[in-house]
Amino acid sequence: MSVLPPALLASVLGTLPADVRPGTAPLTHLVSPDSTRPYVTLTFAQSIDAKIAGAGGKQLILSGEESMKMTHWMRTMHDGILIGIGTAMNDNPQLNVRHLPFPVQNTHFQHYHHPRPLILDPHLRLSPTCKLVINAAKSAGVAPWVISARPPKIDGFFANEDDGERLQQWEARRDVLQAAGVTVILVEPETIHPDLPPVTLNLPLPAVLRTLREKGIRSIMVEGGARVIQSFLSTASGRLVDALIVTTAPVLVGRDGIGYGDGLGQVSGTRYLTTELLGRDTVVGLKFAQ
Ligand SMILES: NC(=O)C1=CN([C@@H]2O[C@H](COP(=O)(O)OP(=O)(O)OC[C@H]3O[C@@H](n4cnc5c(N)ncnc54)[C@H](OP(=O)(O)O)[C@@H]3O)[C@@H](O)[C@H]2O)C=CC1
Numbered sequence: 001m002s003v004l005p006p007a008l009l010a011s012v013l014g015t016l017p018a019d020v021r022p023g024t025a026p027l028t029h030l031v032s033p034d035s036t037r038p039y040v041t042l043t044f045a046q047s048i049d050a051k052i053a054g055a056g057g058k059q060l061i062l063s064g065e066e067s068m069k070m071t072h073w074m075r076t077m078h079d080g081i082l083i084g085i086g087t088a089m090n091d092n093p094q095l096n097v098r099h100l101p102f103p104v105q106n107t108h109f110q111h112y113h114h115p116r117p118l119i120l121d122p123h124l125r126l127s128p129t130c131k132l133v134i135n136a137a138k139s140a141g142v143a144p145w146v147i148s149a150r151p152p153k154i155d156g157f158f159a160n161e162d163d164g165e166r167l168q169q170w171e172a173r174r175d176v177l178q179a180a181g182v183t184v185i186l187v188e189p190e191t192i193h194p195d196l197p198p199v200t201l202n203l204p205l206p207a208v209l210r211t212l213r214e215k216g217i218r219s220i221m222v223e224g225g226a227r228v229i230q231s232f233l234s235t236a237s238g239r240l241v242d243a244l245i246v247t248t249a250p251v252l253v254g255r256d257g258i259g260y261g262d263g264l265g266q267v268s269g270t271r272y273l274t275t276e277l278l279g280r281d282t283v284v285g286l287k288f289a290q
């Protein structure tokens with residue numbers, strides 16, 4: 001069994017210094033050209049027809065053994081691993097590096113660097129009993145951070161009688177998550193116009209990334225799902241993404257599967273770097289010119 005990350009990761013992201021054992025520390029040279037945000041690697045697995053999940057969002061294990069291992073090596077290389085709440089609720093993921101070889105000394109969790117799970121969750125829908133929370137409570141996982149926005153309490157002309165209740169419910173869910181060991185990080189919701197009240201639709205990614213950088217996260221790996229991939233690629237034509245690593249599995253899912261391409265505008269500025277065959281899968285690495 002290989003104890004080294006695949007060559008593609010070295011080409012796209014680089015390697016640890018020679019005296020540091022692979023997988024035991026994040027790559028500190030992954031620094032964004034924009035100092036206000038972390039370095040962002042967007043990565044996911046897709047079918048030949050560019051679907052990342054099955055009908056109704058059914059989770060599909062598209063990656064074969066080798067490319068899944070590559071994903072777990074990649075997880076060790078970043079400070080954080082970001083997903084949307086859709087993925088957290090649908091897949092109940094662990095986001096750890098359990099597919100890497102067992103170390104001789106130490107427990108698996110103590111040996112490797114595990115990225116901090118980061119979940120985009122404006123309405124705080126994350127379950128306090130999900131695997132991310134349970135693993136962290138057992139000291140077998142890094143405690144997740146949830147990124148959210150306080151529902152606006154609006155006075156005056158735009159006030160709505162549901163606003164107060166919505167805020168109360170959000171606060172109650174926040175308290176439950178915090179009691180379970182989750183850190184809730186707030187960003188300012190989007191303002192459509194300065195004279196209008198803020199709305200909590202999608203969290204504004206520049207604000208999300210700025211806040212994470214302020215909290216010490218230097219690099220993140222964004223895994224999805226569909227809406228999150230689309231948001232990162234769409235925001236100012238991918239200018240929030242530094243590297244893109246896509247695994248394509250030799251399967252077709254069909255039209256009922258979940259894709260990320262619908263509504264995606266032109267994405268410019270990509271620079272092809274490398275392709276590696278891992279088992280039956282093709283993995284392609286690109287960088288974005290900033
Ligand atoms: N093959 C692969 O590599 C992967 C596949 N997947 C698959 O993807 C599917 C889930 O995708 P999807 O349902 O689109 O959910 P996502 O994981 O993309 O989460 C989307 C949700 O995140 C919240 N959100 C907050 N801010 C943003 C933002 N700026 N951009 C986008 N979303 C934001 C919203 O929550 P709210 O609705 O509360 O406002 C939104 O509905 C699953 O089926 C999963 O199996 C997931 C990851 C990788």
Ligand SMILES: Nc1nc(O)c(N)c(N[C@@H]2O[C@H](COP(=O)(O)O)[C@@H](O)[C@H]2O)n1
Nearest residue numbers: 045061062063071091093094095096223
């Ligand atoms: N690399 C990759 N290949 C696939 O085939 C996948 N389905 C995914 N999905 C992502 O990984 C998460 C699951 O992580 P754990 O195995 O629970 O650690 C899933 O939620 C997606 O983000 N990735």
